[in-house]
Amino acid sequence: MFEFCVDPKTLEGISWIACYLTTPKHQSMYWSVLVVLLLIGLTAPFTMLLGFFGAWLKRSVFLPFQFMGWLYTSTVRGVPELIFFLFVPIALDQLVELIRHKIKCSDWTDAVYQGNDFVVCTAAKMPLGEAEQWVHHTWNFALAVTAFSIVFGAFAANIIDGALKAVPKNQLETAQAYGMSKRQIFFRVHMPQMWVYALPGLSNLWQVLIKGTPLLFLLGIQDIVYWAKELGGLKTQVYQYPHPDIRVWYFLGLLFFYLLLTWISQIGFDRLTKIVSKGQATMGGQAATGGRV
């Protein structure tokens, strides 16, 4: 990275560390921090969307929808996440390839499932074999976001459903009595009052999501845990171990990274709680309004 890094062996102290921490591999690790943040940033909104959709299914008066909502939340919640993170990306990947295969290679005669192998025509590969490296990375990442969203969405659906049920009936009935439509009741009264009941659960879910990001490693995405393990145990010609095994420092760094992330989010959630509980007859609401007059 720096000009003086041509031969690190001749360097000492700060300049050696500066060179060591800016090797291409280390730069990949810094990028992977962004990957983790991007995963969280993308998963959160999709989780909320799926959460609302799941809650809507569960609350539907149409029985098949209700059943689908129940099936989604109870299966995902009942299965260990690890299994889902392994299953969803592979299943999704194969499903997409199978569909592309049926469309693009309709003249293909061989079976797709040959024993233990899953074989589709080259044109159906997703992404295509000749596609650039970043396309592959993006596709894998998209699968990871999907898997995370499906898993956390089921929890969010339960939280939102419970929170919607917790809103006092008379608040909704009053809106009805004043001529509001179902839509208006939902967006003007039901949803605004729901957050105060949903936030504690969602804040937990958010922490679990942050803490779950190292599972990316399982999906073949080189996240920060991968790099910490890799770099901590790396011995190269140019950079000799500054210490017999420095993995402990990398993991300590990770520990602080995750603590910082969860600490910042806790502050964020505390603020949100204050906002949504304004006027509500909860502890937070009373605190925010300065108590009863």
Place this chain on the structure above:
Amino acid sequence: MAIEDQANQGGSVLSMVDIHKRFGDLEVLKGVSLEAKAGDVIALIGSSGSGKSTFLRCANLLEVPQKGDIRFQGEAMEWKVRGGEREPANADQVRKVRANLSMVFQQFNLWSHMSVLQNVIEAPVTVLKKSKIEAEALGRSLLEKVGIGDKADVYPSQLSGGQQQRAAIARALAMEPAAMLFDEPTSALDPELEVEVLKVIRGLAREGRTMLLVTHDMSLAREVANHVIFLHQGVIEEQGPPAEVFDSPKSTRLQQFLSASASE
């Protein structure tokens, strides 16, 4: 829905004929009728479980009666049958009727996440499609009128019960309704807080507003109503002008009820 129009016509605002309502096996209303003309103040009295609140809630269809006709300003409510149960056929019509019959609840039911002023302008803006500026101007003047003009920007949880109920009355008035439905508006209040709410209700009656009033407060019913209906076990046991109903009750049940209320 200008108030003076109906006052001039003296036409029918609400007519409910032979209303039957049953919850499961429990028959709460067994054929109750009522006719409210513009300017009428009708008091519904009776012991707990007599069906008076349920009857009031049938007026704006918070409860759907299984049998009976409802006409609002001469327009008959449309019905359909689904799964063996009757329900309103026209959602727009239901919303129109509700917007014109503002209800004041026993437990006030102010929306807790909105300030007092937001509570008052909410339905005028979302349902009546009034501009926010116009609704706020009216809302503030109504809050002045009920004596809590200084509380416009606080949350309901910061108000006393009496103040909350007055805010709820301002919210009902902001709809400029054809008639107002009061469901035991003072029952949840301590006696000293009741006074301020009673003052507002008396004022509204003097203005000639059409009101249906379910109440336990016999002196209020006697004072403001021009017609009193005594319900007993889901039927009208006796009705008439307050002087007749309160001073010379004919049925034994009403006599018993009135002497029990007096000794309360």
